[in-house]
Amino acid sequence: MIRETYEKIVRQEDIRKNLIQLRQELKVEGVAPLLYYLGGNYQLLSSLLEHEDAKVRKNVALIMGELRSPELREYLWKAYQKEEKLFVKADYLSALSGFNYSSLVGNLKERLTFLTENKWEEASLKHINEEKRALTKMILDLEQPDKHTFTGNEILSDLLLLTNRDHREITLEQIKKGQAKVFNAGVVVRTKDLNEIFEIRTYSDLLFRLKEVAKVDDDPALAAQALIKGGLVAFLKERHKEPAPFYFRLELKTQRSLDKKSIFAKKMAEELERLSNRELINSTSNYEIEIRLIESKDEDWNVLLKLYTLIDERFSYRKEAIAASIQPVHAALITRLAKPYLKEKATVLDPFCGVGTMLIERQKLVEAENMYGIDSFGEAILKAAQNSALAGCNIHFINKNFFDFTHKYLVDEIFTNMPTVTGRKTEEEIKGLYKSFFSKALEFLKQEAIIVLYTRNKEFVEEEVMKRKAYSIREMYPISKKENAYLYILQVHKDL
Known part of the structure; x- marks a missing residue:
């Protein structure tokens, strides 16, 4: 099937349709049959990167990315630089991400800076944001961001300690400083002494609350705006030694479908980046901050923060475990x-x-x-x-x-x-x-x-x-x- 489909492309038969078909066949059969058939001759594929139809350029770029032949990288990079259609740019980057692109990282950073510092028409923002996400991921995959050091042990903080629901009082009675009370999933705490909290061994998770933002609206743009106005960036800066940016991910606790969750998270993350001037950067793999949104019965969202800059050493001895091990x-x-x-x-x-x-x-x-x-x-x-x-x-x-x-x-x-x-x-x-x-x-x-x-x-x-x-x-x-x-x-x- 792969050979037949490729031969149709050679004969210029409905190129876009057959490129899409070829991509599907590669997912099923793998790239080996096509690589064998091409025998190292990539002239047709590379020429299609200059095709007048932008969707032809998009699909052939993605196919080249699947093939991973080193000589294809330069064709893709040149095509990416020349490409004028914004909706195709992120696909070139997706294709390039499978190659060794370390020598290009400086150029990628320049492009990301350009996209970030310039203003764009509303109609272009969707594709600009897709390209920015792709660039950010590629850069982070090569260069891990500097880790932040948590320094907020003595800053007044509002916390939720998640505990066993039947024994919340066991955790509550260990808190001698600050204010604390039980709630349905654990203990609510206001304290200036996190060192005391770190000694308690009976909570499963420690989450922060923003004092000014307990809930956000069920609109991703308004939710992001509320977090920024409510001092999210200031909260993070106050509790960490190193400056922004802070890399974050969104975690939505909801019964909504995966598609709806993804759309909401994507839009909200884009707004958080924009409104914070990228002092907050979304990353699903290199993050230290988790913004946890929990849907309420009123169809808005409770907001909690999980800081992975806090090193939980309570059970650091447990390096080894087996399947039956108790938590x-x-x-x-x-x-x-x-x-x-x-x-x-x-x-x-x-x-x-x-x-x-x-x-x-x-x-x-x-x-x-x-x-x-x-x-x-x-x-x-x-x-x-x-x-x-x-x-x-x-x-x-x-x-x-x-x-x-x-x-x-x-x-x-x-x-x-x-x-x-x-x-x-x-x-x-x-x-x-x-x-x-x-x-x-x-x-x-x-x-x-x-x-x-x-x-x-x-x-x-x-x-x-x-x-x-x-x-x-x-x-x-x-x-x-x-x-x-x-x-x-x-x-x-x-x-x-």
């Missing part, structure tokens, strides 16, 4: 909920330790004397040892099946994330594992010892506890009803 923020929440039952200088055992997250978070909150992590998966044990070393925790990890494990003395506490149904374990196998666990655990636990148990199978826990007088439930907390995840605090009564 550190969940482990931190579990530890906080269990804190009234945790003893200092205790001996703690995790029979299904994975990469060690549960034990590490337990140690960071209440220091134990001895900690033992057991897992039958050798790779997990190796990763656990690396994570605990980075966390500065002295934990003994043992590559062994818990049900084959023995220990010389009893422990004060079992602290664990129970296995759940996976590709390797069925529900029946997990049920059997719970039965074996509650029998085996008694071999290791002191009288009145505690089990802190995170589970996605609460019915198995309650069934086993009801069967055995040696266990009682002290507390039960829902962690995620969607995932059927619960935390149990159990106590051991061996003399019953």
Whole structure:
């Protein structure tokens, strides 16, 4: 098919239509058949870059970009410089982006400056903006922008801390400075001490609010105007050491279709760039600022800012993980909920330790004397040892099946994330594992010892506890009803 279509182009038969057809065929069959057929002769393709029909020039440029033959780059670059139709310019750049264009970066910057500093008629703006986006992406792909340093730890800031919805008060009670209150998804904070916030381990995300702009209109131009008038650029400058520009992306939380989201985001990003004189530059790959718009029931948008210039080091020890690993923020929440039952200088055992997250978070909150992590998966044990070393925790990890494990003395506490149904374990196998666990655990636990148990199978826990007088439930907390995840605090009564 590719050869037949190309031969029609050679014969000058409906060139535009057949170029479009050829592009579709290249997507399906790949470029190898056409490259083989051309045999290094690109004379016809290069001549079509001078065709009177701008759409012929556009399509042949995109085909040349797909072929990626180095000698085609110069043809494309010369054609781009000569092109007078604005709607074709961005397509030349799209084609050129697949080549080594590093020697052209100075020229690309000059063109971007020219487009940015000049005023354009309204009718031309769409195509000018497309070309500017293409130029910006090409330049950023070669030259990473300088990173900004966040310096706003002591500046009065309005924050949203996203937390587990069932346990917002756990985060709230850790905030001693500034003002704070719960809201539906977490905690609202006004504070001058971000260092205190950075020490809290039970929120999943930290977002900033612009004091003057809580919501924006459902019109991309008006929304952009509100953010600029509301001091977005000043907000960023005040909190960073290095000057503008700031590279951003828009994230829309909405039920609208992808097409509608894309159109809104595109128009708003263009307006933000224009109104800020490109002190804000849109980039979907090299950004440090995320402007998050959340659609409300009133068909306007709540505005939040995610600053990636803030380095979250709370869980920096977790360099290694496996598929079943618990999220550190969940482990931190579990530890906080269990804190009234945790003893200092205790001996703690995790029979299904994975990469060690549960034990590490337990140690960071209440220091134990001895900690033992057991897992039958050798790779997990190796990763656990690396994570605990980075966390500065002295934990003994043992590559062994818990049900084959023995220990010389009893422990004060079992602290664990129970296995759940996976590709390797069925529900029946997990049920059997719970039965074996509650029998085996008694071999290791002191009288009145505690089990802190995170589970996605609460019915198995309650069934086993009801069967055995040696266990009682002290507390039960829902962690995620969607995932059927619960935390149990159990106590051991061996003399019953």
